[in-house]
């Protein structure tokens with residue numbers, strides 16, 4: 234229908250009209266601030282990160298080791314049973330190469346987000362993190378990696394206490 | 407005749423002014439576990455659909471729906487969110503069941519109010535950006551405007567509103583779920599610091615954290631479950647205008663129209679006679695009186711007289727907010743409606759402990775989505 238309209242009613246606006254204040258503009262910066270309670274499971278997980286360890290929860294119902302840890306098993310719908318330390322090594326499940334920044338500028342050194350299946354946790358359980366010390370063209374699914382931790386005094390109980398995950402030699406056999 | 411629908415299981419988490427020890431997921435798991443235990447259902451096997459009520463800005467995560475299934479037992483199952491009050495979700499559950507799409511539905515609502523550092527700025531974000539936000543006052547002033555007009559139109563007094571606070575906070579003392587039980591005098595309320603004239607600080611319900619989960623079932627399966635069914639006889643909800651410039655300030659029109667829908671469904675013609683008690687929104691003291699009038703429990707301007715005569719007290723002919731309401735229990739964001747329903751369910755089951763009312767057969771729960779909304783919900787519940 235609109236293809237038949239040759240002349241649109243009203244006045245077209247350009248960026249100049251906005252800049253020169255000829256049009257009412259309202260700016261509102263919402264103050265939405267939160268302080269989420271981490272809770273039992275994530276609280277412990279973050280505390281262990283500060284200590285340089287990864288911790289998970291075991292569910293005896295399905296005999297899975299859940300990472301990140303949770304106090305309930307979503308499959309069995311029951312409380313999980315015990316804390317289990319897992320390794321800080323794992324296998325790349327999938328990755329991407331970010332060539333574009335938030336402001337759409339091109340990155341010369343692309344970021345490498347990856348999902349890593351962590352050794353000691355059940356299949357499909359792991360950590361969402363970044364890869365480092367590797368060229369984008371060398372990254373592949375199935376690659377073995379290990380966490381590179383921040384120095385103890387720099388850690389703050391956050392996911393960024395691990396700087397990134399770097400490739401390690403494949404075990405033979 | 408469409409199939410009857412019942413609430414067959416109810417559960418809640420700890421309700422506290424703050425809950426720093428647990429995450430919202432852990433809060434929800436606690437409430438859900440209790441509700442499923444009460445109903446005698448296994449969510450992984452028996453529950454056909456899950457409904458959560460939440461508002462992204464209260465949570466601090468957009469598309470919050472996605473974070474709901476695991477702790478409700480709804481992983482890899484139909485789950486959706488109602489960005490509204492819990493009573494709206496109960497209505498949706500009843501409709502899912504009446505279409506035949508589900509036989510058992512779980513409904514969840516929670517408040518993690520203490521996770522918000524700037525709750526009133528988030529509330530302000532719900533104001534119209536061109537007309538209202540530039541004026542910049544704390545959003546609670548809307549309640550002051552409304553109370554002032556309500557008192558003007560009905561002749562109700564600030565003292566009578568203070569009596570609502572006294573009644574509800576006193577009732578809360580015998581409710582184990584209530585955070586703000588207290589013995590207060592009318593003078594205490596009037597002498598508390600002025601907040602948003604005519605409101606004083608004590609006229610305003612304070613927030614609390616907590617979660618409620620309910621299991622809703624079709625009549626064909628309700629009899630086989632463990633929980634004593636309480637039947638949903640009617641429900642309705644309504645939204646008046648968002649415009650602050652032209653809304654009805656004296657009367658709660660949304661509650662009147664929502665009640666009309668629920669009454670029609672439940673066959674109620676005289677609410678005072680046909681209902682035994684009610685849990686109604688009292689997030690600000692005057693709201694309890696304004697809402698009772700909108701619900702046609704009495705005529706406009708008469709709610710305060712009923713209160714003064716003790717009719718709406720715990721020993722009266724029509725007890726209102728015997729739980730302590732939001733003033734006594736704490737305001738639970740979108741879970742507030744589910745909390746009111748929970749209290750009605752316990753009363754009808756005879757499980758309300760020292761707050762138990764004698765011989766109650768049918769009760770009403772009414773909610774309002776708080777400032778700056780004009781959305782209200784009504785649900786009618788009855789025994790066997």
Ligand SMILES: [Zn+2]
Nearest residue numbers: 292295306309
């Ligand atoms: Zn399990």
